[in-house]
Each structure stands twice: as C-alpha cells, then as structure tokens.
Amino acid sequence: MQDAYDPAAVERDAQQFWASRGSFRSVENPAKRKFYCLSMFPYPSGKLHMGHVRNYTIGDVLTRYYRMRGFNVLQPMGWDAFGLPAENAAMANKVPPAKWTRDNIAYMKRQLQSLGFALDWQRELATCDASYYKWNQWLFTRLFRKGLAYKKTGVVNWDPVDQTVLANEQVIEGRGWRTGALVEKREIPMYFLRITAYADELLAALNDLPGWPEQVKLMQKNWIGKSEGVRIGFPYQLGSQNHVLWVFTTRADTLMGATFMAVAAEHPIALAASKNNPRLAAFVDECRKGAVMEADLAQIEKKGMPTGLDAFHPVTNEKIPVWVGNYVLMGYGEGAVMGVPAHDERDYAFALKYHLPIKPVIRHPLGDTVPAPWKPEYAEYGVCINSAPYDGLPYQEAVDAIAADLKAKSLGEKQVQWRLRDWGISRQRYWGTPIPIVHCPACGDVPVPDDQLPVRLPEDLVPDGTGNPLNKLAAYTDTKCPACGKPAKRETDTMDTFVDSSWYFARFACPGQDKAMLDERANYWMAVDQYIGGIEHAILHLLYSRFFQRAMVEQTGLMQGVKEPFANLLTQGMVLAESYYTDESGRREWVNPADVDVVRDAKGNIVSAKAKDGRALVYDGIGTMSKSKNNGVDPQALIDRYGADTARFYTMFASPPTNTLEWSDESVEGSYRFLRRIWTFAYRFSNATKSKDVDKEVRFRIHTELKQAGYDIQRQQFNTVASACMKILNALEEIEDWNATTEEGLSILLRLLSPIAPHVTHHLWRELGFGEDIMSAPWPDPDPAALEQDEIELVVQVNGKLRGSIRVPKAADRGAIEQLALSNPNVQKFVAGQNVKKVVVVPGRLVNLVV
RNA sequence: GCCGGAAUGGCGGAACCGGUAGACGCAGCGGACUCAAAAUCCGCCGGUGGCGACACCAUGAGAGUUCGAGUCUCUCUUCCGGCACCA
Numbered sequence: 001m002q003d004a005y006d007p008a009a010v011e012r013d014a015q016q017f018w019a020s021r022g023s024f025r026s027v028e029n030p031a032k033r034k035f036y037c038l039s040m041f042p043y044p045s046g047k048l049h050m051g052h053v054r055n056y057t058i059g060d061v062l063t064r065y066y067r068m069r070g071f072n073v074l075q076p077m078g079w080d081a082f083g084l085p086a087e088n089a090a091m092a093n094k095v096p097p098a099k100w101t102r103d104n105i106a107y108m109k110r111q112l113q114s115l116g117f118a119l120d121w122q123r124e125l126a127t128c129d130a131s132y133y134k135w136n137q138w139l140f141t142r143l144f145r146k147g148l149a150y151k152k153t154g155v156v157n158w159d160p161v162d163q164t165v166l167a168n169e170q171v172i173e174g175r176g177w178r179t180g181a182l183v184e185k186r187e188i189p190m191y192f193l194r195i196t197a198y199a200d201e202l203l204a205a206l207n208d209l210p211g212w213p214e215q216v217k218l219m220q221k222n223w224i225g226k227s228e229g230v231r232i233g234f235p236y237q238l239g240s241q242n243h244v245l246w247v248f249t250t251r252a253d254t255l256m257g258a259t260f261m262a263v264a265a266e267h268p269i270a271l272a273a274s275k276n277n278p279r280l281a282a283f284v285d286e287c288r289k290g291a292v293m294e295a296d297l298a299q300i301e302k303k304g305m306p307t308g309l310d311a312f313h314p315v316t317n318e319k320i321p322v323w324v325g326n327y328v329l330m331g332y333g334e335g336a337v338m339g340v341p342a343h344d345e346r347d348y349a350f351a352l353k354y355h356l357p358i359k360p361v362i363r364h365p366l367g368d369t370v371p372a373p374w375k376p377e378y379a380e381y382g383v384c385i386n387s388a389p390y391d392g393l394p395y396q397e398a399v400d401a402i403a404a405d406l407k408a409k410s411l412g413e414k415q416v417q418w419r420l421r422d423w424g425i426s427r428q429r430y431w432g433t434p435i436p437i438v439h440c441p442a443c444g445d446v447p448v449p450d451d452q453l454p455v456r457l458p459e460d461l462v463p464d465g466t467g468n469p470l471n472k473l474a475a476y477t478d479t480k481c482p483a484c485g486k487p488a489k490r491e492t493d494t495m496d497t498f499v500d501s502s503w504y505f506a507r508f509a510c511p512g513q514d515k516a517m518l519d520e521r522a523n524y525w526m527a528v529d530q531y532i533g534g535i536e537h538a539i540l541h542l543l544y545s546r547f548f549q550r551a552m553v554e555q556t557g558l559m560q561g562v563k564e565p566f567a568n569l570l571t572q573g574m575v576l577a578e579s580y581y582t583d584e585s586g587r588r589e590w591v592n593p594a595d596v597d598v599v600r601d602a603k604g605n606i607v608s609a610k611a612k613d614g615r616a617l618v619y620d621g622i623g624t625m626s627k628s629k630n631n632g633v634d635p636q637a638l639i640d641r642y643g644a645d646t647a648r649f650y651t652m653f654a655s656p657p658t659n660t661l662e663w664s665d666e667s668v669e670g671s672y673r674f675l676r677r678i679w680t681f682a683y684r685f686s687n688a689t690k691s692k693d694v695d696k697e698v699r700f701r702i703h704t705e706l707k708q709a710g711y712d713i714q715r716q717q718f719n720t721v722a723s724a725c726m727k728i729l730n731a732l733e734e735i736e737d738w739n740a741t742t743e744e745g746l747s748i749l750l751r752l753l754s755p756i757a758p759h760v761t762h763h764l765w766r767e768l769g770f771g772e773d774i775m776s777a778p779w780p781d782p783d784p785a786a787l788e789q790d791e792i793e794l795v796v797q798v799n800g801k802l803r804g805s806i807r808v809p810k811a812a813d814r815g816a817i818e819q820l821a822l823s824n825p826n827v828q829k830f831v832a833g834q835n836v837k838k839v840v841v842v843p844g845r846l847v848n849l850v851v
Numbered sequence: 852g853c854c855g856g857a858a859u860g861g862c863g864g865a866a867c868c869g870g871u872a873g874a875c876g877c878a879g880c881g882g883a884c885u886c887a888a889a890a891u892c893c894g895c896c897g898g899u900g901g902c903g904a905c906a907c908c909a910u911g912a913g914a915g916u917u918c919g920a921g922u923c924u925c926u927c928u929u930c931c932g933g934c935a936c937c938a
Contacts, residue, residue, distance in 0.1 A: 043938050084937065156936075167936040219855050219933075294934050298852040331935095346852095420935095427936065496936070536932060538855075573857095574932075623931085653876075654863060658856095660931065667863060667877050674876085680891090711867070720865070723875040730875090795871045800919040802871055826905085840918055846870055850918045 005679035005760070007643025014759040015116060023775060024118045026074040028524045035071035036525050037063045038505055038566075040533030040541075041078045044104035044126075045085055048111045049625055050575040051534065053635045054651045054661060057756075058572060058718070059532050060117045061652065064755035065713055067118075068779040074525055076508040077112065077119045079105050081128035082432045083497045084167055087463045090431075097431040098459035101128055111636065115644045116758050118775075123511040127500035132507065133433040134454035135517040136499050139548075140191075141436055141447035142555045148194045151445060154424045155266075155331070157291050158186035164467045165428040171291040178465055185288045187266070190426035190493070191435060195547045199224055199418045202546055211568030213658075216538045223539050225419025230403045232338065233411040234261060234311035234320065238272055245269065245311050245322065248333040248417050251343065253398035256387035257361035259351065260339040261311050262304060262325035267335045270324045273307035280305055280324065287326045294329075302327045302350055314411040315402070325350070331421055342370045343379050361387045423544065425496040430463050430470055432494030440481035440488040449482050455490070468492055501541055502548035505531075505565055518556050526559050531566035535658075538571060570716055573660040574624050579631035580609050580617040590630035591617055593663075594637075622662060633663050645757035646672040652756050653722035674726055675760055678749070681729065682764045685738055685746060693739040701731045702745045703786035709752055710782065718756065725753045746770075748780045795846040796821045798830040806847075814841055821847040 018024060028034075039059035042052050056077075063075040079101075086097035093100065105126060112119065125132050143149040157166040159176035165188075170177045195202075203224045206217045230252035233244040245261060263269050265287035274281035283305040290296065303326045310319040327346065328337055341351030341358040351358050352372065360370045363382040370378045381395040390398050406412025426435065434455040436448035448455055458476060461469045470476050470492040481488040503517075509525035510518050533541075549565040552558070580596050581588045595612045609617040625632040638647045650671040655661045709724035732745045747770050754761035754774045765774035789810060794817065796804045804826040808817055818839055821827060831851055838850040 040938095045938090080938070165936080169937045171936095215855055222854050223934085225854095292936085295852080298934085300852095423935080429936090497938070498935095501938085534932090534938090535856080537938085539933060540935065541938085576931085656864080659864085660857080662863070664863065664877075670876050670878095676890095708867090715867075717867090719863090720875080723865075726875055793871095797870080797919070800870090800917095805871075838918060840870090842870055846919095848870080848918055 003680075003683050005676045007645060007675075007760070010763045011114070011116060011644055011759040014762040015113070017762070017773075018116075018118075018775075021773075023773075024075070024120050025122060026072065026076075026120045028521055029072050030524065032072035033070070034525060035063075035066040035073045035530070036509075036528045037066065037073060037075045037530045038508070038528045038532070039075075039077075040531075040537065041080050041501070041504060042108065043080045043083060043085070044101055044108055046104050046107070048108055048635050050577075050633050050635055050651070050661075050663060051572075051625065053115065053647055054575055054657075055532060055534070055572055056112065056115065056117050057648045057651050058570065058657050058716075059530075060115075060119075060648075060758075061713075061718055061755040062530055062532075062716075063118050064758060064775065065779065067775060068751070068755070068777060070778075073118075074123075074508070075117070075119055076123040077117070077121065078123075078125040078504055078508065079127065080497065080501050080504075081105065081126040082133075082494075082500055084169070084429070084431075086431050087429065090462050091465055094462055096460050096462055098128065101126075101431075111639075114639060115648065118758075123508050125504065125507060125511075127433075127497070127504065128431075128457075130454045130456050131514060132504075133457075133500065135503075135507070136433045136495060137436040137448065137453050137455060138450065138517055139503075139551065139555060140495070140499075141450070141453075143193060143551060144191075144437075144447045148197060148551070149191055149425075150194065151189055151191055153187040154190040154192070154426070155185050155187055155292050156190075156428070158184045160184060162466050164465065168291065168293050171293070174290050174296075182289055183291050185290070185292055188428075190424045191437070192422040192424050193547075195423045195544070196418055196420055198547055198550055199226070199420050201550065202420075202543065205546070205563060209564060209567075209569075212566075213569060213571055216535075216542070216569060216571060219538050220543055223420065223543065227417050227419070229415060229417060230399060230406070230412055231334070231415040232314060232406060234314060234338070235411070236269075236309060236311040236322065238269075238309070244411070245336055246334045247336045247338045248415060249338060250417075251340065252402045252412075253381075253384060253390075253393075253395050254340040254343045254361055255313075255315065255338070255402055256384070256390065257340045257342045257359045258313065258320060258338040259341060259357045259359055260347075261320055261322045261336060262328050262339055262350070263307075263322060263336040264328040264330040265324055265326065266330040267324075267328075269307060269309065269322060269336075273309055273322075273324075277308060280307060284324060287324070297327065297329065300326060302346065302353070304350060304354060314406055314409060321356075323354075332419070333417055345374050345376075345379065348374045348378070359386065361385060423496075423498075423547075425499055426493040427496055428468050428492075429494055430457075430461055430468050432497060433457070433499065434470075435491045435493050435495055437491040438479055438481055438488045439491060440484060440486065442486060443481055443483040443488075445491075446481055446483045446488075452482065457494070468494075470494075498540060498544050502544040503552060505545070506549070506552060506559070516556070518552065518558050520558065522556075522558050526562045527564060528566045530568045530570065532570045532572060534574060535571040536574065542566070542569070570657060572657045573655070575633075575661045575663060576622050577625050577631040577633055577663040578622050579620045579629040580611075581620055581629075582611065582615050582617050584615060590628070591615075592630050593633065625663075633665075638668060642668065642672045643759070645675055645760050649675065649722060649757050652718040654719065656717050656719050674729070675757060678729060678753075678764070679760065681733065682746065682768060685742060686768055688738040690743060691737055691739045693737065693741070695735050695739065695741040698731050698735055698745070699741050699786045700789065702728050702741070702748060703782040705731075706748055706752065706780060707782040707787065710779075713755075721752065722756060725749055725756075728752070750774060751777055751780050792844060794821070794844075796824055796827050797846060797848040798827060799850060800848060801830075803827045803830050817841055817847060821849065 039055045063073050067073045081101050086101050089100045090097045157171050159166050161179035161181040171183050227250050229250035231248050233246050235244050265284045270284050274284045304323040307322045309322045311322050339347040341347040342360040343362055363385050364380050365377045384390045384393050384398050403414050434457050436455045438446045440446055463469050477490050479490045505528050506518055506522050509522040513519050545565050578593050581590045591611045597610050609619050650668045705724040705727050709721045712720045728749045750761045750765050762774050791807050794806050804824040806820045834851040836849050840848040
C-alpha cells in the first residue's frame with residue numbers, strides 16, 4: 001500500500017472498477033424493495049457549477065446509503081437541454097444551439113463521471129432529442145383533443161425595436177436588454193394547459209405528502225390560492241346596450257360600502273370608454289407600457305382615471321363611478337374589482353388620492369369610523385353597519401344574505417376563486433419542442449396525428465435576436481392540413497421548457513422505449529422515492545410535475561395509484577459566493593472572487609478588496625452564483641487540485657443540505673486534510689502488529705457516534721455524519737496500540753464515510769482486506785452492548801443555572817440522586833441557607849434544584 | 852408589494868424531544884520537528900472580571916410562557932428564495 005494519498009490515482013482505479021462491474025446499472029427486480037433517487041437534471045450551460053456538485057452529491061450519498069441498506073436503487077441522469085441560454089450563446093458565437101448544447105452535454109457528462117456519482121448512464125436522456133420531445137408532442141395532442149390544452153390570448157413582453165418577444169429575464173428595468181427600448185405589453189394567441197382543472201386536487205393532495213417540507217407545501221397552497229367568495233354583477237349601460245360588470249370579492253359583507261369600481265387597462269370597458277376619450281386612451285396606453293412581471297406591478301404607484309361611465313349598485317341601484325386602475329390585473333378573477341375604501345387598504349389609499357367617498361359599513365375593533373391614517377383594524381371582520389337591510393349581521397351571515405339576494409336578481413352567486421392560472425406554454429422561440437399544431441384555413445387548429453410525430457425541429461438554425469427563425473423557414477412552416485390535405489401553415493411557437501422537465505422522471509424508468517411515452521417499467525420505479533433539488537423550484541417545476549403526473553396516469557393508463565410523482569422531497573439551499581465589481585470604466589465590471597484579494601478586519605468583515613491586477617473593487621455582498629455577477633466558483637479547479645472525494649466531502653460537511661452554503665476556499669483544505677489523515681492512519685494500521693485487546697471506552701465513543709450518524713443520515717443531516725467520521729478517527733488515534741477496537745472502528749468509519757467519499761473508502765476497504773467492494777457492504781449498526789455504561793454523569797442546576805455535575809450509578813434512584821446533588825460542594829454554595837422548594841430530575845440528563 | 856425561509860464565536864456550523872450553548876472543522880496564536888519552508892504533531896482559542904477556584908454576560912432586537920428557552924408564543928430588524936417567459 002502506498003504511503004501517500006494520491007486522489008487522482010485512487011479515483012481513476014475506483015471508477016474503472018465500477019465501470020468494469022457495471023456497478024451503477026439498475027434492473028427492475030420485483031423481489032427487492034426499490035429506491036428511486038433523483039436529483040433535478042441540469043441545464044447544460046457549459047460546465048458544472050457548485051450547486052450541481054452539491055445537488056448530485058446529496059443524491060449520491062442517499063443512493064449509496066440505501067444500496068448498503070439492501071434496496072434496489074435507481075439513480076439516473078439527463079439533460080434539460082432546451083432553453084434560452086443556448087439561443088443567446090448561438091447569437092454570440094454564431095453556432096447553432098444544437099451544437100453548443102451537445103458539446104456542453106459531452107463536457108458536463110465527463111465532469112459528472114469524474115465525481116464518481118453512481119449514475120445509471122444507460123438511461124441518459126436529453127430533452128432536445130426528438131426521441132424525447134416526441135412524447136411532449138404526443139401528450140399535448142391528447143390534452144388538446146380533451147380540451148385540457150386550448151388556445152386563448154396571453155400577455156407577453158414586446159420589444160418594439162427588435163420586434164420580438166422577451167423573456168422576463170431579458171427585461172431590465174422596463175427596457176429590452178439588447179435594444180434598451182421601453183418594453184410594451186402585447187396580447188398574442190397562445191396555447192394553455194388547463195392546470196386549473198386540477199386545482200382542487202393539487203391542493204387537497206398536499207395532505208398526502210408527509211415527505212415534503214412544510215414550507216414547500218405551504219408555498220404551493222398559497223400559490224394555488226383557493227378563496228371562497230361571491231361573484232357580484234354591477235349593471236351598466238354602454239350606448240343603448242345593457243351590460244354587467246362582474247367582480248369577485250371575498251368581502252361581500254362590505255358590498256354596501258362600495259364607492260367605486262376599478263377595471264384593468266385591458267378590460268373591455270376601458271377599451272370602449274377610451275374610444276372617445278383621448279386622455280383615458282393615453283392612460284390605458286401608459287398602463288400597457290412596462291413589463292408583465294407581477295413583482296413590478298405590485299410595486300408601481302397606484303394610479304387611476306375615471307372612464308366617465310357609471311355602474312349601478314346591485315342592491316341600492318346607486319350610481320358608482322367606474323375607474324381604470326393600473327393595479328388591477330386582467331389575468332386574475334374578472335379583471336375588475338369593487339372599491340371599498342373603508343375596509344381595504346389599497347382602496348383606501350386610492351380613494352384618498354382621488355377624493356372618492358369613504359363609507360364605513362363594518363364595525364371594527366376601533367369603532368364605526370375610519371379616520372386617516374389607515375389602520376389594519378379597519379379591515380377586520382365585524383357586524384354590518386350603515387348597510388340596511390344587512391345591519392347587525394356578522395361576516396358569514398351577511399355574505400350568505402347578500403349572496404342570496406343577488407342570486408335572486410341574477411347579479412351574483414357564491415364562487416370559489418383560484419389564484420392559480422392556466423399554464424401558457426407557447427414560446428415565440430426556436431430552441432424548444434415544436435408545438436404540434438397545423439393551422440388550416442378551412443379546418444382551424446389541427447393537432448398533428450401520431451403517425452406524423454415527432455414534428456422535428458431543424459437543428460441548423462442560428463437565431464439573430466429578432467424573433468423566431470422558424471418563421472422565416474418556409475420548408476418548415478409550409479405543410480398540408482392533416483385533416484383535409486390542403487395547404488396549411490405549421491405552428492412555429494415552441495413549448496415552455498418546463499414542459500420538458502415535468503415528466504422526465506417517469507421517462508427514466510423506460511429507456512429505449514420508442515413506441516410509447518412510458519411502459520410498465522414505470523409501474524415498478526415510480527414514484528420517485530427521494531427527489532432533490534434547489535428550493536428555487538419549490539413552486540413552478542414541482543407544481544407542473546404534479547399536474548403532469550396526473551395527466552400521464554390518465555393518458556397512458558400506467559402508474560395507477562401513483563398520483564404524486566415525488567414521495568419525499570429535499571430542497572437544497574443555494575450555493576452563495578461573494579461578488580465584486582469595479583466601475584472604473586463607467587460600467588460595472590464584475591471580477592471573479594478567485595481573482596480577488598480581500599482585506600478583512602479582526603471581526604472578519606471585508607474592509608477593502610483588490611483585483612489581482614491591482615484595481616480597487618467594490619464588495620457587493622453575498623449572493624447566488626451567477627454569470628451576470630461573475631461570482632461562480634468552478635468546481636473543476638477543486639477536483640483537479642484535491643480530487644472528487646474532497647469536493648464531495650466539503651460540500652456535505654460545510655453545512656446541512658437545506659441551508660445556503662457560503663463558499664469558502666479555505667475550508668476545503670480541512671476536508672482534504674481529513675481524507676489524508678485517514679489514509680495515513682490506514683497505512684500505518686496495515687503495517688502494524690495488532691493485539692486482540694478491546695478498548696471499552698473508545699468503543700463506547702465509536703458506537704455512540706455511529707448511532708448518532710445513523711440517525712443523522714436518515715434525517716438527511718449529512719454535515720454531522722461527516723463530523724461523526726472525524727470524531728471516530730479522533731477517537732481511534734487515541735488508542736495506544738493497534739487492537740481489535742482499531743480494526744472494528746476502521747471498518748465502521750470506512751463504511752460510514754463511503755457514501756460521501758466513495759473512492760478513497762473503496763480503495764482502503766480492499767487494501768485492508770475488509771472485503772471486495774464497499775458499495776455492497778452492509779451499513780453498520782451500533783452494538784447495544786458497546787453503548788452500556790455503569791455510571792452516568794448528571795448535570796446539577798440551581799434555579800436553572802449550571803452549578804456542577806455528579807456521577808451516579810446507572811440504576812440510582814431519585815432519592816440517591818438528590819442526596820448526591822445536594823452534597824456537591826459548588827451546589828451547596830448556592831443552596832446554603834435556602835429552602836429547596838422543588839427538585840426536577842430529568843433521567844439521564846440533569847437535576848435542577850429550585851430554591 | 853405579496854408568499855415562504857433564515858439569523859448561534861473571526862468564519863462554516865453542533866445542540867433530535869424545551870434540559871451542560873459553541874461538538875466537528877476553518878482561520879488565528881504559541882510550541883515541537885526542519886538549515887529553512889511545506890507537510891505533520893502538541894497546546895490555546897465567545898466576551899468581561901479574577902493569579903486561580905470561579906463569577907457575571909452572551910444564540911439578530913424587544914417582550915412573554917416555564918423550575919429551565921438557541922429551541923415555544925407575540926412584535927420588530929436584516930438577509931435569502933419565489934412571484935407564472937432564467938432554469
């Protein structure tokens with residue numbers, strides 16, 4: 001055995017061993033309990049970043065752990081290969097997205113393999129392969145025929161200079177990222193998936209997910225946003241025609257306090273009223289400027305303008321002015337709201353600003369009036385006042401009575417409203433799954449029949465930033481109607497990449513299947529037993545996948561009974577790093593932390609920073625690693641220098657998986673040092689003469705750590721599993737000679753460490769003759785006999801403050817413990833001359849004397 | 852703005868259930884080895900006071916519940932994630 005730890009050689013050998021054995025291949029075996037462990041697949045952006053290393057190490061630790069526990073484990077890997085970055089790279093380098101993407105995949109695959117992840121590469125898939133996206137198209141046509149996919153208009157960001165649709169990410173402070181032009185909203189026809197048909201089910205089934213973090217379930221619940229209220233109609237006239245302006249409210253009890261109506265700029269009333277009103281037309285126009293992001297809309301100054309139209313109150317018939325409000329969203333509810341300034345904060349501010357009447361109609365904790373400034377109590381529930389005929393009714397009774405009265409007039413009914421909206425999947429972009437629709441002048445939108453799938457995406461185009469290049473490709477767009485055979489145009493929009501990632505987990509179960517989306521192998525492997533990914537996916541990706549799982553069960557008939565795709569979910573925290581910039585050139589230029597020298601004060605705070613080339617830098621705080629801030633830490637440098645095991649060990653040891661991980665170069669060194677220490681220890685052990693002695697005290701500590709580590713790995717707190725390995729080595733190093741406890745401890749240590757650092761433990765396991773393949777060794781369990789103790793230590797407190805400790809026999813009774821506690825000299829100092837009022841004894845832990 | 856989190860030494864973190872706050876590691880300081888450096892090994896390492904035994908303070912801030920609170924409740928602050936076309 002070599003005396004120096006050489007990670008490169010050890011890792012090459014171990015990886016060759018696994019490759020020659022096919023160690024990572026998974027085969028269905030109904031006789032064995034399966035464990036499907038899946039980490040979110042990466043976008044092939046070029047090279048791995050630290051978030052990937054962290055994500056896949058977590059998955060691999062669990063994979064290897066469950067394998068040692070005797071499960072039939074599957075851990076696959078694939079590529080989320082469609083998307084915007086490939087188009088940007090294509091524009092920058094004049095290379096087709098397909099080539100850029102496949103080159104990246106090849107490189108990143110080698111990186112993943114060099115990290116020693118136990119991945120079954122025979123199941124690899126890439127969403128940009130026709131063999132994969134064909135089934136996106138297949139499922140889409142099924143949903144389309146069922147009405148679960150449909151066409152309507154949707155709002156997009158429009159860059160008027162480039163004449164192109166922008167992603168939210170491409171809108172910087174309301175302007176197009178390339179042109180700097182003010183972005184406009186534009187309504188265009190799009191295809192939507194009817195996820196709202198599953199809203200009830202997606203909400204209720206959150207209760208069937210005990211293996212999900214509460215915070216994620218809560219976020220999903222709030223996102224789906226079920227609210228029960230009343231849909232209320234306010235009649236109005238436009239010209240000589242009678243119409244009804246519908247609103248939805250959860251506060252129908254405040255109906256009698258409605259003093260204005262507010263509609264979205266896109267609302268038909270606003271459009272009609274602005275025809276003969278240039279000022280209003282200008283305001284509506286202004287509202288349509290700017291981007292579509294809700295976060296921006298929620299923070300803009302609330303503005304409005306009267307339409308000049310009045311609606312009639314459905315109970316009193318009083319005239320109520322109709323306003324256009326820039327804060328009313330067309331996409332939510334009816335695109336209109338009733339304004340009740342007295343009991344809604346936003347309406348209150350709006351009424352003050354535009355001098356609209358404020359009419360209190362609810363008795364709130366502060367009284368019957370609502371003097372400025374606004375107080376949160378004004379919005380609380382209470383009995384109705386100034387609301388004849390509903391005076392004196394509490395909330396629910398008022399809502400019931402009002403809903404009943406409105407229903408009689410056909411001007412209202414109780415309604416459940418969802419915040420969740422249908423999922424718009426059309427993208428006016430090239431690098432995505434073609435939407436399989438043909439537009440026929442005679443037959444309308446015709447889904448492409450199965451025998452013509454897949455609709456293949458031409459792979460040699462290079463986008464230029466001015467819209468979708470497919471539009472300019474007649475060979476693609478000109479086709480025949482599948483229904484009538486006459487000339488027709490192919491749809492050129494592609495699908496949202498979230499479609500690709502909403503079902504890949506099931507496809508991994510069915511490699512090579514080209515006759516169907518899925519086959520019966522999905523019945524064996526699904527659901528995913530453990531899913532691991534970034535907390536940033538807590539809502540959209542996970543919600544879409546839950547929706548797709550249900551759609552797949554319905555359309556394929558497979559996986560009956562597997563409604564939820566992910567039984568257990570681990571949301572890892574993000575990997576953060578410091579970022580630095582210089583604005584010497586007038587523009588912010590970001591400098592990678594690897595090229596920065598930092599001066600800190602005694603408390604560790606950054607005082608100043610300089611680039612390696614001497615330029616003074618501004619510290620911009622800690623944040624997610626991103627290209628835009630150039631603060632990514634390249635894991636390859638880490639692997640090259642220290643090896644995969646150190647990279648893996650560091651990411652597990654540095655913090656618990658759900659926390660954010662703040663990158664620190666210095667701490668990596670400690671992980672490497674630990675692996676080296678094990679190596680050296682094992683080397684010395686292999687050459688030593690061993691006695692048969694047992695060190696009872698060290699053995700107790702080893703098994704105590706083992707017990708804790710076994711618990712910690714199950715609760716997925718891997719940082720303390722790594723600590724336990726260090727503590728065991730520390731304990732072993734205290735033994736004077738090489739004995740039976742050393743040998744037992746080493747065997748436990750290597751197995752405990754093997755999921756985290758598989759290469760070095762694989763090597764040492766064989767070298768020390770413990771066995772042939774540590775991957776197949778059983779996970780160690782603590783020996784109850786080793787954990788037995790004759791005497792235990794109890795802490796003694798006086799009034800909750802630590803004053804001493806006592807050693808008592810394990811079986812000591814309460815009286816004896818009290819006696820012993822009281823006789824402790826330091827304790828006596830604090831008890832002397834006072835009455836002991838109460839004695840709290842926590843068995844095995846402490847005694848608290850209350851004086 | 853709305854929804855969800857987080858906050859413990861110079862730093863990452865530990866403390867499962869309310870029961871010894873700071874395990875384990877990093878950085879730092881002192882020492883051994885060395886011609887020297889690296890590596891390695893030994894010791895110290897929250898703050899204040901004290902020669903010391905020890906005492907007091909301390910888990911973002913403020914209150915509360917409890918024999919006992921980092922942990923539970925309320926209010927606040929700061930930071931992080933998401934907000935539907937980044938993935």
